[in-house]
Amino acid sequence: MADSVIEVEKLRRTYGSFVAVEDVSFEVSRGEIFGYLGANGAGKSTTIRMLCGLLKPSGGRARVAGCEVGGNTVRLRSRIGYMSQKFSLYLDLSVAANIEFFGGAYGLYGKTLQRRRDEILERMGLQEHRKTTTADLPGGTRQRLALGTALLHEPEIVFLDEPTAGVDPASRRVFWTIIRQLAGEGTTVFVTTHYMDEAEYCARIGLMVQGRLVALDSPRGLKSAWVPGRVISVHTQDLEGIRRTLSDRPGIFAIEPFGSTVHVRFDSDVWQLPALETLLATDGRNSLIVEPADVSLEDVFLAAVASGGTKTQHEGSPTSSDTNGAGT
Amino acid sequence: MSFWTSIVHVLLRVGAMAAKEAAHIRRDPQTLAMALVMPVGLLLLFGYGVTFDLEHLPIVMVDQDHTAVSRGVVRNFAASRELIVSSELESVAAGESLMRNCQAVAIVVIPEHFSRKLARGEKAEMQLIVDGADASTATQTINKADAITNSAVPIPAATPVAGVARLIVDTWTLYNPAGRSALLVVPGLIALILAMVCVLLTALTVAREWERGSMEQLFTTPIRRGELILGKLLPYIALGCMAVLLVLAVGAWVFEVPIRGSLPALATASLLFLIGMLAQGLFVSVATKNQMVATEIGTMTSLLPIQLLAGFVFPVANMPKPLQVIAQIMPATHFIASLRGILLRGNGFAEQWPHMLALLAFAFVMVLVSSAKFRRRLD
Numbered sequence: 001m002a003d004s005v006i007e008v009e010k011l012r013r014t015y016g017s018f019v020a021v022e023d024v025s026f027e028v029s030r031g032e033i034f035g036y037l038g039a040n041g042a043g044k045s046t047t048i049r050m051l052c053g054l055l056k057p058s059g060g061r062a063r064v065a066g067c068e069v070g071g072n073t074v075r076l077r078s079r080i081g082y083m084s085q086k087f088s089l090y091l092d093l094s095v096a097a098n099i100e101f102f103g104g105a106y107g108l109y110g111k112t113l114q115r116r117r118d119e120i121l122e123r124m125g126l127q128e129h130r131k132t133t134t135a136d137l138p139g140g141t142r143q144r145l146a147l148g149t150a151l152l153h154e155p156e157i158v159f160l161d162e163p164t165a166g167v168d169p170a171s172r173r174v175f176w177t178i179i180r181q182l183a184g185e186g187t188t189v190f191v192t193t194h195y196m197d198e199a200e201y202c203a204r205i206g207l208m209v210q211g212r213l214v215a216l217d218s219p220r221g222l223k224s225a226w227v228p229g230r231v232i233s234v235h236t237q238d239l240e241g242i243r244r245t246l247s248d249r250p251g252i253f254a255i256e257p258f259g260s261t262v263h264v265r266f267d268s269d270v271w272q273l274p275a276l277e278t279l280l281a282t283d284g285r286n287s288l289i290v291e292p293a294d295v296s297l298e299d300v301f302l303a304a305v306a307s308g309g310t311k312t313q314h315e316g317s318p319t320s321s322d323t324n325g326a327g328t
Numbered sequence: 329m330s331f332w333t334s335i336v337h338v339l340l341r342v343g344a345m346a347a348k349e350a351a352h353i354r355r356d357p358q359t360l361a362m363a364l365v366m367p368v369g370l371l372l373l374f375g376y377g378v379t380f381d382l383e384h385l386p387i388v389m390v391d392q393d394h395t396a397v398s399r400g401v402v403r404n405f406a407a408s409r410e411l412i413v414s415s416e417l418e419s420v421a422a423g424e425s426l427m428r429n430c431q432a433v434a435i436v437v438i439p440e441h442f443s444r445k446l447a448r449g450e451k452a453e454m455q456l457i458v459d460g461a462d463a464s465t466a467t468q469t470i471n472k473a474d475a476i477t478n479s480a481v482p483i484p485a486a487t488p489v490a491g492v493a494r495l496i497v498d499t500w501t502l503y504n505p506a507g508r509s510a511l512l513v514v515p516g517l518i519a520l521i522l523a524m525v526c527v528l529l530t531a532l533t534v535a536r537e538w539e540r541g542s543m544e545q546l547f548t549t550p551i552r553r554g555e556l557i558l559g560k561l562l563p564y565i566a567l568g569c570m571a572v573l574l575v576l577a578v579g580a581w582v583f584e585v586p587i588r589g590s591l592p593a594l595a596t597a598s599l600l601f602l603i604g605m606l607a608q609g610l611f612v613s614v615a616t617k618n619q620m621v622a623t624e625i626g627t628m629t630s631l632l633p634i635q636l637l638a639g640f641v642f643p644v645a646n647m648p649k650p651l652q653v654i655a656q657i658m659p660a661t662h663f664i665a666s667l668r669g670i671l672l673r674g675n676g677f678a679e680q681w682p683h684m685l686a687l688l689a690f691a692f693v694m695v696l697v698s699s700a701k702f703r704r705r706l707d
Binding site: 049052053054074077078080081082084086087088089090091092093097100101102103104105106107109 | 337340341343344345347348351352355356540541542544545546547548549550551552
């Protein structure tokens with residue numbers, strides 16, 4: 001990648017004999033929204049904390065915004081913004097006081113500080129809360145304030161560690177609108193999440209399972225690699241009946257309940273949709289509604305976790321093959 | 329970046345940190361109260377209430393001499409503030425029964441021929457029988473009785489002075505002739521306040537940052553460790569200085585505690601002690617990272633030992649050897665000693681330098697240890 005702002009090579013972190021992050025390698029380019037997906041304890045936060053210079057890597061190397069991690073941390077810190085998983089601004093101070101303090105911490109002062117404070121308040125929709133004590137803000141608003149303080153010094157990269165955990169859907173939507181605006185302006189966004197719908201917004205997603213980066217690709221690429229085939233949604237409660245009809249046939253990958261419907265995933269080279277419909281309409285099931293459905297990232301995630309990350313079919317990115325080699 | 333611009337940046341960051349910390353204090357009146365009201369409250373409490381001076385100790389006079397001189401001695405005892413003559417009896421045995429019932433702490437016996445011996449220039453003896461069950465009361469009673477006797481017994485004009493050991497005890501209390509507690513308490517109290525403000529408040533405020541996760545947030549900003557600590561502590565140092573001045577002022581106005589010695593020496597000793605205590609507080613908070621544990625450990629390692637070991641209440645010289653060793657390591661011991669020297673004895677650097685050296689050594693070691701610990705705890 002020509003314009004990569006994050007370059008990670010065999011980054012590793014161990015705690016005693018426990019390997020939290022195992023030889024992770026990837027690159028992120030400028031202005032990209034890079035998602036980091038994984039279960040709790042999969043090593044997402046550990047990776048972020050190493051990239052922000054909060055944690056020393058046990059091995060490997062990483063370059064962030066042109067600075068070697070573990071080198072000149074002051075220069076690195078002035079180029080990145082970090083929003084931690086736990087809300088860590090000062091609850092007893094007002095919104096403006098929090099912004100002003102962190103602005104000062106980043107070396108802003110006087111007119112510049114005032115201008116940036118007002119810009120951030122406006123961008124995050126916090127003008128009316130300017131004098132509110134932070135403890136009195138609702139969850140979603142607090143997260144916007146936290147994001148705002150991480151952006152005060154106009155960093156090249158922002159690291160957001162589960163920024164929308166526990167936030168209501170409307171606020172999450174607002175939050176992601178801001179994130180996409182940022183990326184549009186050229187700020188690189190490195191975000192961890194476990195909301196699959198949010199992960200769809202990312203240009204690329206790294207999938208962490210037990211400390212290893214098992215996949216790295218665009219959402220579409222991940223889906224075709226991990227959950228191949230097409231999916232149809234069959235409007236029926238009769239899961240067993242459909243299983244009887246289809247499960248022994250070639251080219252059928254999976255038959256799974258999905259809400260009040262049944263999802264059937266099949267190899268589109270083997271099956272055409274009309275042929276499947278005809279087959280399903282037998283066995284006394286007339287007038288079945290069958291419609292095409294999407295593979296969700298959740299399916300990808302579950303497939304990856306179920307396989308323990310030892311999958312070979314995906315070749316979407318240069319780094320994913322690295323990570324695989326050891327697994328298979 | 330030139331040297332001067334980087335200095336400006338350091339100052340900006342320290343200033344931002346200090347302003348933030350001051351805002352915390354403004355928003356939390358309890359901290360202010362703890363730092364300013366409590367010390368003055370303690371001073372008044374110790375000064376008025378918990379006085380170590382015993383007053384109105386009941387004593388029994390047994391005057392077997394019945395002369396003008398012996399009557400004079402009795403009158404002098406009766407006139408004292410510390411002792412009151414609860415009864416005058418003829419026999420020692422009657423006095424002893426009062427003492428057994430705790431109605432008297434001492435019996436003063438003026439034997440027959442007391443004034444005659446005195447007039448002849450012979451050795452005239454009075455007897456003081458003291459209830460030794462309460463050692464501290466007994467000691468004080470003996471001291472007061474001595475003082476009264478010395479001033480009470482008249483020296484007859486015709487007395488040949490040479491070669492006569494007429495007075496057995498000759499006590500002269502310097503610097504604090506009235507033996508007022510306030511004079512003893514104020515130096516100890518200043519140490520206590522500084523320790524409290526520094527160790528406890530520092531430990532609390534730094535531990536709070538760890539506990540809330542804001543310490544991590546701070547570490548992602550360009551603020552350096554040293555700037556963080558300096559900025560964080562500045563408001564508390566100011567608070568500590570205000571508290572000390574307040575206690576000195578209240579001590580001076582209400583209890584007439586003097587400041588006889590060198591002011592620079594006073595400031596130096598206080599500052600050295602302050603730095604040592606701040607470093608100790610920092611160490612506690614880095615080691616615990618938890619406000620509650622930090623409070624407990626802060627109290628255990630600073631307030632309690634200062635009250636018990638540092639010579640605030642109990643003289644260090646009276647302690648068992650192992651405790652004396654601990655007391656000698658504690659900076660508060662040296663700080664209280666030099667405060668007493670400076671405030672009461674009018675000392676300066678010339679007399680107090682060994683104590684200041686001890687304070688400096690403690691501060692130096694503590695700063696080293698705590699900053700090493702602070703650095704290591706990141707990973």
